[in-house]
Amino acid sequence: MQCTHAEKLIPLFAGDDLPARETDALRRHLKSCGNCRRLAAEFEESLDWLRGLAAPQFDEAMLDGMRDSVLRDVGRIENRARWLQWIVPGLNLRFAFATSLALLLIGALLGLVINRRQSPHDPKSNRAEARKGGSDQVKLPPGKKLDGQTNDDKQAASRKTDRRKFRREPINREPSESPQTEERMAEPDLITQNMDTGEFTSDQSAAANPEDADMDASRDMLRIEIQTADPNIRIIWFAPKSNAAPSK
Amino acid sequence: MEIALMAEKIEGQDESRDREGEVAAAARLIIRAKAGDMTAFDQIITNHQRRVISLAWRLLGNREDARDAAQETFLRVYKSFGRFDPAQDFNGWLYRIAVNVCRDLARKRRGDHFSLEAEVESGAIAEPASPHNTESAAMLAQEQAILMRALATLPEKERAAIVLRDLEGMDTEEVAKILGSSPTTVRSQISAARVKIKAFRERFLKRGAVRIVRP
Numbered sequence: 001m002q003c004t005h006a007e008k009l010i011p012l013f014a015g016d017d018l019p020a021r022e023t024d025a026l027r028r029h030l031k032s033c034g035n036c037r038r039l040a041a042e043f044e045e046s047l048d049w050l051r052g053l054a055a056p057q058f059d060e061a062m063l064d065g066m067r068d069s070v071l072r073d074v075g076r077i078e079n080r081a082r083w084l085q086w087i088v089p090g091l092n093l094r095f096a097f098a099t100s101l102a103l104l105l106i107g108a109l110l111g112l113v114i115n116r117r118q119s120p121h122d123p124k125s126n127r128a129e130a131r132k133g134g135s136d137q138v139k140l141p142p143g144k145k146l147d148g149q150t151n152d153d154k155q156a157a158s159r160k161t162d163r164r165k166f167r168r169e170p171i172n173r174e175p176s177e178s179p180q181t182e183e184r185m186a187e188p189d190l191i192t193q194n195m196d197t198g199e200f201t202s203d204q205s206a207a208a209n210p211e212d213a214d215m216d217a218s219r220d221m222l223r224i225e226i227q228t229a230d231p232n233i234r235i236i237w238f239a240p241k242s243n244a245a246p247s248k
Numbered sequence: 249m250e251i252a253l254m255a256e257k258i259e260g261q262d263e264s265r266d267r268e269g270e271v272a273a274a275a276r277l278i279i280r281a282k283a284g285d286m287t288a289f290d291q292i293i294t295n296h297q298r299r300v301i302s303l304a305w306r307l308l309g310n311r312e313d314a315r316d317a318a319q320e321t322f323l324r325v326y327k328s329f330g331r332f333d334p335a336q337d338f339n340g341w342l343y344r345i346a347v348n349v350c351r352d353l354a355r356k357r358r359g360d361h362f363s364l365e366a367e368v369e370s371g372a373i374a375e376p377a378s379p380h381n382t383e384s385a386a387m388l389a390q391e392q393a394i395l396m397r398a399l400a401t402l403p404e405k406e407r408a409a410i411v412l413r414d415l416e417g418m419d420t421e422e423v424a425k426i427l428g429s430s431p432t433t434v435r436s437q438i439s440a441a442r443v444k445i446k447a448f449r450e451r452f453l454k455r456g457a458v459r460i461v462r463p
Contacts, residue, residue, distance in 0.1 A: 011442040046446040053395040055302035067293045070322040
């Protein structure tokens with residue numbers, strides 16, 4: 001055995017940690033090598049020195065205090081566990097996981113349902129919001145301007161934007177109907193829906209409006225007007241009357 | 249001659265019977281504690297607390313930390329009883345938990361240097377062999393402090409390996425099981441630790457800082 005190899009084995013040899021075969025080989029080498037023998041003696045001395053490290057004496061009071069503290073903590077854990085068992089009998093981790101997952105799913109579904117009910121595409125909620133918006137307007141003193149407009153102008157504009165006008169669609173009637181009805185059908189009223197109140201009003205003056213003069217020229221056409229949110233844009237749609245006599 | 253041999257044999261049988269009885273009693277205690285018997289658990293703490301706290305002190309080098317580590321060890325034992333197989337070696341399992349707790353605590357307090365001077369002053373390290381000889385007691389305390397310092401210079405795994413092997417007197421296979429390593433790795437760690445301890449001691453001996461006084 002070489003000294004370099006023996007030097008590697010000596011620390012383990014000093015503590016009897018070498019397998020029997022290597023121990024025998026090293027013993028044979030130590031018999032013939034003084035340096036390695038001295039090194040082995042030094043390691044044994046060092047190990048004895050280390051083994052002299054006795055643990056301090058821990059007094060009984062300290063040990064009792066530690067034990068009491070552990071038992072107190074264990075009692076607390078037990079109480080908590082008992083309380084949980086009382087709430088959910090046979091509670092285990094799988095059950096807790098499944099329950100929390102189910103609750104999460106239910107919550108998500110409820111959230112989805114509520115969200116759908118309050119969807120902005122819903123005409124009812126739109127009307128409600130519009131109503132709310134109308135009533136919640138900031139009241140400024142007269143003459144005060146908000147974004148360069150007077151308070152009155154603002155209100156007028158909002159009323160105008162909420163208003164939609166359309167013609168009542170003529171209904172197909174039987175020929176036996178009274179002539180008054182036919183006349184009424186020939187000159188349809190202008191129906192106005194006020195978005196503020198949601199009421200429909202028949203506007204006779206609108207029919208006599210010079211704007212609608214072309215109506216007279218095309219009595220056999222149905223005119224539908226839709227006032228958009230922009231007061232400057234009005235959609236006018238002419239459609240042939242369904243009850244108009246076909247030209248044969 | 250024959251009678252003496254027979255007497256020895258009977259004594260040996262008695263001893264092994266006593267040991268078997270102790271093992272069986274310990275196993276019964278563990279099973280009772282596992283079933284939630286607090287008296288049994290209390291008994292287990294009483295039986296093992298000194299060894300656990302000593303191990304923690306050797307690994308952490310501080311009395312207060314050792315106390316905290318021992319406390320946490322028994323709490324973890326209680327929490328993990330459900331996973332413990334009574335056929336397993338309880339001592340090995342307990343030591344494994346204790347070493348892990350000490351490792352966690354040491355990591356938590358990595359920034360803090362353990363104060364050997366404070367330990368010596370508090371009398372934790374000094375263990376006077378002859379109370380009448382104060383000088384020898386002081387020297388012994390100093391020696392112990394240097395030993396603790398030597399252990400503190402070792403890396404975490406080497407320290408755990410050498411404490412379990414050379415100070416707790418476990419064999420390499422047991423140490424390997426506790427540390428979750430192979431026996432070869434543990435042997436290598438022990439060897440490296442012994443070389444470092446020897447070098448540390450020689451450095452102090454050369455400086456004349458240590459005069460080894462054996463009672």
